[in-house]
Amino acid sequence: MAEPLNVCVTGAAGQIAYSLIYIVAKGEVFGPEQPINFLLLDIPPMMGVLEGVVMEIQDCAFPLVRDVVATADPLVGFKDCDAAFLLGAMPRREGMERKDLLQANCKIFEAQGAALDKVAKKTVKVLVVGNPANTNALICSTFAPSIPKENITAMTRLDQNRATAQIAAKLGVTCTDVKNVVIWGNHSGTQFPDAANATATVNGESMSVYDAVKDDNYLKTEFIATVQQRGAAVIKARKLSSAMSAAKAACDHMRDWFCGTPEGVYVSMAVISKGNTYGVDENLMFSFPVTVKDKTWAIVEGLSNEFTVEKLMITENELKGEREMALGSQSA
Numbered sequence: 001m002a003e004p005l006n007v008c009v010t011g012a013a014g015q016i017a018y019s020l021i022y023i024v025a026k027g028e029v030f031g032p033e034q035p036i037n038f039l040l041l042d043i044p045p046m047m048g049v050l051e052g053v054v055m056e057i058q059d060c061a062f063p064l065v066r067d068v069v070a071t072a073d074p075l076v077g078f079k080d081c082d083a084a085f086l087l088g089a090m091p092r093r094e095g096m097e098r099k100d101l102l103q104a105n106c107k108i109f110e111a112q113g114a115a116l117d118k119v120a121k122k123t124v125k126v127l128v129v130g131n132p133a134n135t136n137a138l139i140c141s142t143f144a145p146s147i148p149k150e151n152i153t154a155m156t157r158l159d160q161n162r163a164t165a166q167i168a169a170k171l172g173v174t175c176t177d178v179k180n181v182v183i184w185g186n187h188s189g190t191q192f193p194d195a196a197n198a199t200a201t202v203n204g205e206s207m208s209v210y211d212a213v214k215d216d217n218y219l220k221t222e223f224i225a226t227v228q229q230r231g232a233a234v235i236k237a238r239k240l241s242s243a244m245s246a247a248k249a250a251c252d253h254m255r256d257w258f259c260g261t262p263e264g265v266y267v268s269m270a271v272i273s274k275g276n277t278y279g280v281d282e283n284l285m286f287s288f289p290v291t292v293k294d295k296t297w298a299i300v301e302g303l304s305n306e307f308t309v310e311k312l313m314i315t316e317n318e319l320k321g322e323r324e325m326a327l328g329s330q331s332a
């Protein structure tokens, strides 16, 4: 058997982690033959709860789980880490301005970036889920200069999965019959869910989603708004934010990053922009369509049209504003 992978989960006592740890431990992310050491990080007041999570992991008797460490010290949690799911973040409290939220998270992700920089493997793959995910990932990367910027990403896979499921339901097909829906930009209400290049298999025939749905107006209005507002709809119904679906999406993201994307399929990941694709400013964590080979992502080019350009600008401007609020002069 292979050497165990060191997998860190922050916010490990929280609700997304509770679903995510199970999926990872079952071998659905790093493979059914890959042993795992878990490094579970949360804040000091949550250590009691985390102890309960550790007990439950033991009680599952997972064949692939070797060691489990529970800690409140990032230097322990990120030690020699191969993959990190950064779920823990400062939640938005009532009356909190967006700027205050960004600055509170800036402190958390500055500290975690610095700790990753110090003790994680330089090949570590980091997925930021804690909101505001894109900008938190940018902060983390800014304070982890020895870790390649390509190794730090943020999650828009939940938005992609939501968009795929909406189209599948509209067409009465399964989610695996719908491919290449793209999420552009920020994981927020300004994101642009884009079905222009998506395909669907309907009655055994592969065709463009626009041809299959036969309702351009739906795809350009209601579909986009539904996906943009889906997180809020879940909170309204459940009185809690998405957790099972967020955990599944985080696992999809990390699995594709480690194992690669299938031929002809691209997925959405918020990755560092270098200023040379789709006119997006450099140094933003921007969600693009990517393919992954040998654990390296590459942006798929040539997928925009006139409708896309305007939508991309809206979400890019929001990300620039977040960067300015979080990092100020360090954002250059």
Ligand code: NAX
Binding pocket: 010, 011, 012, 013, 014, 015, 016, 017, 041, 042, 043, 046, 087, 088, 089, 090, 091, 108, 128, 129, 130, 131, 133, 155, 156, 157, 158, 159, 187, 241, 242, 243, 246
């Ligand atoms: P919970 O509040 O259930 O859990 C968060 C956990 O993080 C808590 O146990 C808390 O103690 C811990 N934490 C806080 N600060 C920490 C720090 N500095 N170091 C380590 N742990 C810390 O939230 P949950 O529902 O699990 O959501 C986690 C994050 O995911 C939230 O920020 C949430 O907004 C975000 N989401 C992001 C999504 C995305 O698509 N990018 C979708 C789902 C979710 O809303």
